[in-house]
Amino acid sequence: MNMASTPAEPVHPFDARGIGKRFRHAAIFGALDALHPGETMRFINDHDPLPLLAQLRERYGKTLMIEYRARESFAVMIDFTVAAGRPGDDTGSGCCGACG
Template sequence: MHDCSQPTAAGIYAFDARGIAKRFRHAAIFGALDALNPGEVMRFCNDHDPIPLLHQIDQHFGQHVRISYVSRNPGEIIIDFLIAS
């Protein structure tokens, strides 16, 4: 299993949703995305594929956030959210 707490490359910031209460997850994720600068990446880790969240991000940010799966294994979902210029 991927350890999202480990440091990543410069400009890539880990966000492990597994440790955040479900009630606060979406607000925390949107806040983290808002804090990123163009060219920076939030590496998102979760235990399930967050399809509804991805739709919400697309509706809110549109082309400003690019979504790319790093890992899509059962119980280990890792997605990079790149902030576009």
């Protein structure tokens, strides 16, 4: 596991293995939407979530940095860091603005 660089802000763990598959992507989007600029969510899963990563790139674009920390066939750890702006702000998320 490569832990060479450490984010400056606190890292919020998100273990997807305990979330039902039916709810997993919605839970991940919700968690990412709750992050503030500079914050990181450390995603842990039992497989490489390539379809999810494609969805995240489409939804958040350059406002979300994606960095693998571990990439094994049985264990994946990815840091998602909000680079600038709030994820979802430019995607018409429908939030009233009173949430943040």
